[in-house]
Amino acid sequence: MGFLEVKDLTLGLKNTYLPLVEGVSFSLKKGQTLGIVGESGCGKSLTGLSLLRLFPPGITHYRGNVFIDGISLFEIPERELFKIRGKKIAIILQDPLTALNPVFTIEEQIEEVLKVHFSLSKKERKERVYQLLSEVGISEPKLRAKCYPHELSGGLRQRAMIAMALAGNPEVLIADEPTTALDPTLQVQIIELLKTLKEERGLILLFITHDLTLVKHLADRIAVFYAGEIVEIAPAEVLFENPLHPYTQTLVSVFKNDEFLTKAMPVSMLEKPKGCWYWERCLTPCKEGKEKHPELINFDSFHQVRCWNYV
Numbered sequence: 001m002g003f004l005e006v007k008d009l010t011l012g013l014k015n016t017y018l019p020l021v022e023g024v025s026f027s028l029k030k031g032q033t034l035g036i037v038g039e040s041g042c043g044k045s046l047t048g049l050s051l052l053r054l055f056p057p058g059i060t061h062y063r064g065n066v067f068i069d070g071i072s073l074f075e076i077p078e079r080e081l082f083k084i085r086g087k088k089i090a091i092i093l094q095d096p097l098t099a100l101n102p103v104f105t106i107e108e109q110i111e112e113v114l115k116v117h118f119s120l121s122k123k124e125r126k127e128r129v130y131q132l133l134s135e136v137g138i139s140e141p142k143l144r145a146k147c148y149p150h151e152l153s154g155g156l157r158q159r160a161m162i163a164m165a166l167a168g169n170p171e172v173l174i175a176d177e178p179t180t181a182l183d184p185t186l187q188v189q190i191i192e193l194l195k196t197l198k199e200e201r202g203l204i205l206l207f208i209t210h211d212l213t214l215v216k217h218l219a220d221r222i223a224v225f226y227a228g229e230i231v232e233i234a235p236a237e238v239l240f241e242n243p244l245h246p247y248t249q250t251l252v253s254v255f256k257n258d259e260f261l262t263k264a265m266p267v268s269m270l271e272k273p274k275g276c277w278y279w280e281r282c283l284t285p286c287k288e289g290k291e292k293h294p295e296l297i298n299f300d301s302f303h304q305v306r307c308w309n310y311v
């Protein structure tokens with residue numbers, strides 16, 4: 001199988017009703033990649049983590065659902081989540097040092113994942129570890145497997161984390177800014193690796209980034225987030241050629257002209273305006289946007305946008 005469906009996902013603060021991610025919906029089939037793009041604080045990481053039913057302290061799930069191969073992640077008992085995490089869906093993060101345990105070798109950590117999900121002999125497990133390390137482009141895997149995370153360079157550490165994420169043979173892989181901490185050459189290498197992996201394994205890949213450049217060659221579709229909601233979602237090439245939302249238009253023109261984005265600060269999550277959340281920053285603000293919040297509407301069957309200009 002291999003089908004991910006996210007419906008109306010809404011998350012926010014635990015003790016007071018304050019949504020930080022609101023009404024997020026999309027679906028992806030085997031082999032498809034969705035790029036999630038938006039500026040810092042717009043809810044990308046919260047969305048990514050919640051697809052594993054994981055929440056940072058103080059954050060909870062308000063409503064909506066995530067289905068993987070038809071199984072609802074929010075309806076299964078907590079004790080069954082281990083069958084999903086790692087096995088159906090896995091995540092790689094920006095900083096492998098926070099995700100990898102410093103006191104165990106790479107081999108020990110990948111073996112732990114294999115123990116949870118498969119019944120393999122010790123010899124088979126070791127072989128599998130070396131296979132996984134080779135698959136992610138780590139040369140001399142037997143030698144490198146014996147290293148502790150801090151003994152590897154940044155690029156190798158990121159590859160080791162990808163190997164660990166793949167150990168359970170997941171159908172869905174979430175990559176949350178996996179290259180931000182790396183220098184540009186290594187960034188390109190990791191993007192190439194993810195591209196190969198998604199093609200060879202038929203992964204559903206969610207690639208989270210604030211950088212449109214990175215997502216252009218990897219994603220089939222791109223969802224643009226603003227202040228916790230999707231403001232536009234379209235096939236990657238359509239989004240670059242025909243961006244509809246004023247925010248996406250700014251992002252794309254910044255990308256095409258290689259400029260820095262210098263306009264006003266993002267909207268505060270604590271005091272969102274009642275109308276369009278982008279109204280204050282919009283270069284062509286509309287009258288309706290001052291008062292009324294736009295819905296995400298179908299511009300055509302594969303392109304959705306949240307802006308009164310298209311209603």
Ligand SMILES: Nc1ncnc2c1ncn2[C@@H]1O[C@H](COP(=O)(O)OP(=O)(O)OP(=O)(O)O)[C@@H](O)[C@H]1O
Pocket residue numbers: 013020038039040041042043044045046047056057058059210269
């Ligand atoms: N544990 C938390 N408690 C309170 N607010 C939080 C918590 N985690 C995140 N937030 C808030 O939720 C919003 C979304 O955070 P999130 O980490 O998803 O953003 P992001 O898009 O991943 O940003 P970045 O690009 O900087 O990683 C932000 O406004 C953030 O301040």
Ligand code: SF4
Pocket residue numbers: 245246247276277278279282283284285286287288289290294306307308309
């Ligand atoms: S709804 Fe109006 S204010 Fe909001 S982005 Fe569209 S044009 Fe700008």
Ligand SMILES: [Mg+2]
Pocket residue numbers: 044045046176177
């Ligand atoms: Mg983040």
